Amino acid sequence: MLASRQMSLVRSLRLTSEPGRVVVASVTQGMNGSSDLLVPATMNHQNITVRGYKKNADKNKKGRGDYVAYNPNEVEVDKSDKQLTHYLSFLNAPFKKEPPISEEEKERREAILKEYTIQKFKSHNAINHDLTCKGKMKAHALKMLPRNTKLKEHAVFVHDGLFHKDEPSYMYPPELRIPGLDLSRREESNDFEQFG
Known part of the structure; x- marks a missing residue:
């Protein structure tokens, strides 16, 4: 549940971030409830800017592929950006553990x-x-x-029609819903033709 909450917050961060900022790529759930932000990085892992706030990333940190993992608690946040601070506080929210049960x-x-x-x-x-x-x-x-009778032929016949007797009327095909509709005038090439 927490991972989905974090991903929805990350999506909203992507939508509300200012142009030119490096935006969070994804959030991963680590051990002991820690969450890491995965941010786009270059292959040399030097002078990486996380949302324009953190510089000179540690060279020893390794991520998956061309991503570098950061703990959100280590990211320096510009306090003037209240919306970003608010979203990051949601990402850093601790787990609420259930009290011990009897x-x-x-x-x-x-x-x-x-x-x-x-x-x-x-x-x-x-x-x-x-x-x-x-x-x-x-x-x-x-x-x-009885064999070889019309009754058995009709009983065995499988109806592959567009509707079923138990379906509501709005699911019926147009020729059954709209009185006076003539589908024989419909052209096969034009799907948006006006019927009538």
């Missing part, structure tokens, strides 16, 4: 999880059983129809 609460949560899993399996099995029964009944009904 043994009774652990047992209660495990019981809830176990019951949820059991009920999900039951509903899944019921749905699959229902579908299997319907398929078998349909196959049996088709087998009972």
